[in-house]
Amino acid sequence: MKEGEATSYLEQLNPEQRKAVECINGPSLIIAGAGSGKTRVLTYKIAHLIRNHKVDPFNILALTFTNKAASEMRQRIEKIVGNEARNIWMGTFHSVFARILRIDGHRIGYPSKFTIYDTDDSKSLLKAIIKELNLDDKVYKPNTVYNRISAAKNRLISWKEYQGNPIFTTDDEAAMKPLMGKIFQVYVERCFKASAMDFDDLLYNTYVLYRDHTDVLNKYQQFFHYVLIDEFQDTNIAQYVITKKLAAVRQNLTVVGDDAQSIYAFRGAEIYNILNLEKDYPDLQVFKLEQNYRSTRNIVNAANTVIIKNKAQLPKKLWTHNPEGELIELIKANSDNEEGKLVASSIFEEKVNHQLQNSDFAVLYRTNSQSRSIEEALRRNNIKYKIIGGLSFYQRREIKDILGYLRFSINHNDEQALKRIINLPKRGIGAGTINKIVVTAYENKLSLWEVIENISNTGSGRSAGAIIDFVNLIKRFEIEIQKRDAYSAANLIAKESGLLKELYEDKTIEGLNRYENVQELLNAIKEFVDNTENEDKSLSSFLQEVALITSIDEDEADDQDKVTLMTIHMAKGLEFRHVYIVGMEEDLFPSQMMLSSRADLEEERRLFYVALTRAMEKLTLSYAITRYRFGRLKSCEPSRFLGDIHPQFIRVTRSAFPKIDSNINYSSYDGISGHNFTRNLQKQPKRSVSKHIPSPDFTASDTSSLSTGMKVEHPKFGYGVVVEMDEEGANRKAKVKFDNFGVKTLLLTFAKLKICN
């Protein structure tokens, strides 16, 4: 390690960043605005600890919210300090806490091979419980119940405390759901009996472990000399309390965050963790990173005008040395499908005009369901895209089925896995039988496994034979798992369970897909076994990893050049040269569910702020005035957030034109009352040279017969003459010389042209 190298990374930092990195001891808060080099500061600080202060990587705990952020950070640290970076305790809160619970969870009654229930498991267990308690699942909606329990756990409230606290019970009674606390209790008991933890339990149980076993807490307090937290604005109470405990002895707590980017209050994130940190740590050192390196000045300034509308925030002002850049474009479309088309054609044009790649573009939306129209349009324009998020590979039915077998073979208490696989493939154990098993288990205080294991003794019913076969199958799997590595065991189970055969025999396209997915899962297990970094190659070790993988973490198999589509939440921490934010409509963004309180609305605005600040060079916003929701056409108003951006940063360049045959009175949407942005926009001097106003009867003609020499009208560029035709089929292009806009190359699949004679 040469002296020069050791300091070179420090020289890449600006003075404030450097101060933050070099502040080693004591609690510190780094408020890092969007694009201000937050990750760089965090990684350099860890590297600095290891290189210059000789801290053993094993003694560093670094917590993030996504596996992706963690592995990225690890790679960047590895570049500076080398292989040692592997030894840092770095990962998501959930994965690190799961690791701790595997080691010490037996102190609070969990086996180290406990199962992690995902949201689906939790909800279906809740559904079963609600049914068993003879409650109406229209009143006690599993979703609502789940959220309520989750919120309680994230605030470190046990079911007992919940039942004893009038704040909750009066609430529930007012909502006509007095048994909420009871469901909470049964749910917790059932999870415990199943040796299972849901996502929230990973936090809550870690808290309980440390609270009730000070010797365990002491061990970890001594072990972790430095605790660092990324995206601190998104921590919930449980996460904060646990990390505070861990750092209590040495007080070396570093947190990095931006209150303006807190967008996870819905899952318990507590913005006051960051706003009030100074109260818990009076000697807190605060660093503010306010210089943005990512975006153009227009984008930074526009984002500033938005976020300033929020009341609850730490004072700061993001600025940049970057060039001014282009104005933000605003696209208005008649429908969601048209919005897709306009976005796709805009991407195509920008690509051609600025020689960009697909991967320079991202389309962001509020809800996953919005991706459909965008996808369709991109496909039609032959633009390759990838969707981040949505259904994870590991959430697919066929994958969950296989995992169900694997899970259950390892943990026979896993109730959800059992229910999933007991009659899969069909072996004649139907709903009636399963019901009987559940009742027997409940009456005799046995686990479901104990009931079916002894079924021959009780000798009940027609399906007894099938159950005995099933039990023997699982027992065999259990033995084989001991003898084999994860890959070989999974292979055996996939075959002998009959699942693989069933999928193989399904020759529909879907069935083929499923079969391939299962093969892919087996490949993933093979990779896991072959990976030298994994010490434990057992199946249970693989399952532990898989439980916390989400869709963002799945690495793209093909590294092709693609446009990225994702929700704004997924986009946090990422950047793209060109960003499209679609669906800028009231009730969609902000979501109608977030309009009830100021706090909710401010969270939506922060989400908008996050979206805006993803863009490096160019930002395009769009909205549609009609949109299909629940299979019905609904008319929409432009989002109030559009009015939050100061009009000097926006220009309306492209707008769609009313269909002549439509009954909808589009003109009423033009002067959007209550949203001053359009009013202000109209006062703006026209930017472009005499913008073409299309003739009132403008309709796109069929361009299949278009040829050189023809006169055409374009909605934006006005009148012109075709000078050249290019290619055939989907990429058929026309070069048109316009009277006022020069020669443009238009892709005929989307260009609206009227042939005039």
Add this chain to the structure above:
DNA sequence: TTTCTGTACTAATCA
């Protein structure tokens, strides 16, 4: 017990 069919209901964000 399994399969089929009509109906009701939904889609907010993530680990």
Add this chain to the structure above:
DNA sequence: AGTACAGAAA
């Protein structure tokens, strides 16, 4: 538009 579930039929 798509799915999940209940109830009927096989």
